[in-house]
Amino acid sequence: MGRGVTASKATFLHGAIANMRVDVLHAAYTKVPPTWAEHDYVPEFNKLYFIMEGTGYLKIGGVEYDPKPGELYWMPEGVRQSYATKGEDTFGKHWCHFAATVGDEPLYRVLDAPVRVRIVEAERGKLADAFERLSFWRTQGELGAALRARAELLTILATFLEHGEGAKVRMASSGSMERMNRVLQHVEAHLHEPLTVEELAALAHYHPNYFIRQFKRTTGYSPIRYINGRRIERAKSLFATTALNVSEVADRFGMEVSYFSRLFKETTGFTPSQYREMFT
Incomplete structure (x- = not known):
């Protein structure tokens, strides 16, 4: 892993x-x-x-x-x-x-x-x-x-x-935590791809509506908010350790630049450019 x-x-x-x-x-x-x-x-x-x-x-x-x-x-x-x-x-x-x-x-x-x-x-x-x-x-x-x-x-x-x-x-040997961990690993490996609730629910063998409730009950976040949060964390790392520009980082996650920039600021309080400046 x-x-x-x-x-x-x-x-x-x-x-x-x-x-x-x-x-x-x-x-x-x-x-x-x-x-x-x-x-x-x-x-x-x-x-x-x-x-x-x-x-x-x-x-x-x-x-x-x-x-x-x-x-x-x-x-x-x-x-x-x-x-x-x-x-x-x-x-x-x-x-x-x-x-x-x-x-x-x-x-x-x-x-x-x-x-x-x-x-x-x-x-x-x-x-x-x-x-x-x-x-x-x-x-x-x-x-x-x-x-x-x-x-x-x-x-x-x-x-x-x-x-x-x-x-x-620790990870439970069975039950919802094991299923959610399977979803977690899938999300982490596919942050650069479109991810849907239906796809994640199928991994956990849950109906989508039940999956959303169970995921939020376990993590405190909706699936989409969790996924976007992980993408922003990955983006922050890229800004801190690479020379990729905002457009290139947004492209890494299949996002339009305008949407990515808005999501980044909503999550961090900084625009991508402001965040990048802290490391230059």
């Missing part, structure tokens, strides 16, 4: 994570009782535990953990889990249950990340505040409350990813 395809794939997948759908199901702070325990179950939702005090154990996907204060745990849906207390000094934890999908895929199939991250002491108060706000907005009935709750959850997830060493996106 070429460098351009690899870079585009990374951009595609990062965009997919950024556009994932999340729904807060429950959120609270709990000092758990000594009877808090469940063994070998598979939840249908994701959980986040931010440990503030106490002792106990978690078992996630066959690996047992001894959580300490300041540790944030992601317990993914679809993964076998256990939990219990140890003694009378039980966990005090901020927690939430949430649903998360990237395209049609559950988050755990797309996100390759550790289930435990350690939050440095200086940042723990800020994260605890985010959980408090999440819990508050989860119980409110105002029109914007659900949006604020999702915003707090996304802040918490962003913190988790920022502290998760080696966290990365």
